[in-house]
Amino acid sequence: MRRSRDPRSPWGVRLWFEDAEFDEIMDGVRQRAGEVYAEGRGVDVDEVLMRVYGIDPDYLELPRGVLGRTVFHANGLVDVHVSRSLSERAEKSRVARQRLRSTMGHECGHVALHGNLQLGAPGAAPKEAPAILCRASAFKTNGRRGGEWWEYQANRAMASLLMPRDLTHAALSKILRARGHESLEKALEAESGPEVLGELSRIFDVSFEMVLYRLTDLGLLPRPTPDPGAEPSA
Numbered sequence: 001m002r003r004s005r006d007p008r009s010p011w012g013v014r015l016w017f018e019d020a021e022f023d024e025i026m027d028g029v030r031q032r033a034g035e036v037y038a039e040g041r042g043v044d045v046d047e048v049l050m051r052v053y054g055i056d057p058d059y060l061e062l063p064r065g066v067l068g069r070t071v072f073h074a075n076g077l078v079d080v081h082v083s084r085s086l087s088e089r090a091e092k093s094r095v096a097r098q099r100l101r102s103t104m105g106h107e108c109g110h111v112a113l114h115g116n117l118q119l120g121a122p123g124a125a126p127k128e129a130p131a132i133l134c135r136a137s138a139f140k141t142n143g144r145r146g147g148e149w150w151e152y153q154a155n156r157a158m159a160s161l162l163m164p165r166d167l168t169h170a171a172l173s174k175i176l177r178a179r180g181h182e183s184l185e186k187a188l189e190a191e192s193g194p195e196v197l198g199e200l201s202r203i204f205d206v207s208f209e210m211v212l213y214r215l216t217d218l219g220l221l222p223r224p225t226p227d228p229g230a231e232p233s234a
Helices: 019-033 045-053 084-090 094-114 149-162 165-178 184-189 193-204 208-217
Strands: 002-005 013-016 058-060 066-072 078-083 132-135
Touching (some): 019 045, 019 094, 019 165, 045 149, 084 094, 094 149, 165 208
Parallel strands (some): 058 078
């Protein structure tokens, strides 16, 4: 990880992570939390936040379009707020439940990656940082270079937390063996890809889109070829 100045960021600096660091950081966070994973229920992000950071998320009425909010305080404490309406919908809807889990994972990513930025440089007086509002658009998993870098990083951390690298490889291998496929590539050639990815979605309780995003980041699926007629990312 390295830093550079960025006057556009909430902290006045930017962090840069190598791809492998997201898995290393979030695997460490999950391991500190202990037993928080169960097949079919996925990683319990509430327990991760409580056990590792002592954070009990508050479910509040947030501004329109905002699913979550992480508030960094000058004394080092952090508050996580989650949309109450999303939480209520999650009790009846699988799609909403998975969106809620992604939101929680996203906020946990902010805490894990950006939690110390408001403290500033060593010896400097800590400053109160603004709340980081995570809107629905921030959860779109495409567009590495577009948008706000801290939101992209929180998404990467979310994916690493909700679908841990080793557990994902193990689950995928088990699914492929059970279906008689030598590899994911062979499963795709046999047009069994949707069933395989759907089973991963069930095991980790995440959306189909999240599975695609995570397998792509792990190098198990090719990255989509950019549309030559599309506008370039900002």
